[in-house]
Amino acid sequence: xxxxxxxxxxxxxxxxxxxxxxxxxxxxxxxxxxxxxxxxxxxxxxxxxxxxxxxxxxxxxxxxxxxxxxxxxxxxxxxxxxxxxxxxxxxxxxxxxxxxxxxxxxxxxxxxxxxxxxxxxxxxxxxxxxxxxxxxxxxxxxxx
Numbered sequence: 001x002x003x004x005x006x007x008x009x010x011x012x013x014x015x016x017x018x019x020x021x022x023x024x025x026x027x028x029x030x031x032x033x034x035x036x037x038x039x040x041x042x043x044x045x046x047x048x049x050x051x052x053x054x055x056x057x058x059x060x061x062x063x064x065x066x067x068x069x070x071x072x073x074x075x076x077x078x079x080x081x082x083x084x085x086x087x088x089x090x091x092x093x094x095x096x097x098x099x100x101x102x103x104x105x106x107x108x109x110x111x112x113x114x115x116x117x118x119x120x121x122x123x124x125x126x127x128x129x130x131x132x133x134x135x136x137x138x139x140x141x142x143x144x
Contacts, residue, residue, distance in 0.1 A: 001053075001114065008088070009047025011106055023061060023111030026091060030105040036095035041075050043090045044109055052083040052114070059113045060091055066109070071097030074110050081112075 007013055014024035028034075029047035036042055052058060059078035066072040075092040091110045095101045103109060 001056075003053075003114070004051040006049040007047065008049070011047070014048070014112060023113045025063075025108045026060065026089065026110045026112050028091075028103050028105055028107045028109050030103065033105070034103045036072070036093060036101045036103065038095055038098050038100070041092055041094040042103075044093050044103055046089045046091065046109075048089045049086055050081070050089065051086065052081070054083050055116055055118075056083055057081060057115055057117050058089075059115055060089070061111050061113060063108060063111055070101050071095060071099075072101055072109075078113070 005013060009027070009029035011027045011029065014026055016024055026046050026048070029045050034042055034044065050058065058081035060074055060081065061078045062072070062074040073094050073096055075094040079092065081089060089112075093103065093109060
């Protein structure tokens with residue numbers, strides 16, 4: 001799939017780390033480092049703009065290494081980039097650790113997965129069909 005991209009950053013285009021990677025690495029595009037204090041969140045620019053085809057979204061997800069090693073996550077994970085959005089891609093990073101974390105220019109801060117999606121068409125009814133689970137939720141299915 002070919003996707004139009006405008007790269008206003010001073011970094012290479014996002015790339016897959018391995019031949020079977022699902023996510024493309026997104027890098028911070030900064031003029032100076034940003035320090036995230038514990039529990040602080042910041043919008044980190046990437047300098048990238050994309051034009052997705054209809055029926056697709058880009059999902060912005062955390063990087064597992066940053067989460068495990070440094071307690072850094074993507075706050076609205078996964079963040080959705082709609083096909084009609086043409087602004088700069090930004091990543092809302094949150095520091096869930098007890099230590100300051102410095103984001104430097106060029107750091108890989110998140111990954112982006114391109115995914116197909118469907119559009120729902122509501123069919124309003126008076127009742128839903130019965131299932132074995134019924135209305136059970138939030139842990140109802142047990143611990144096994």
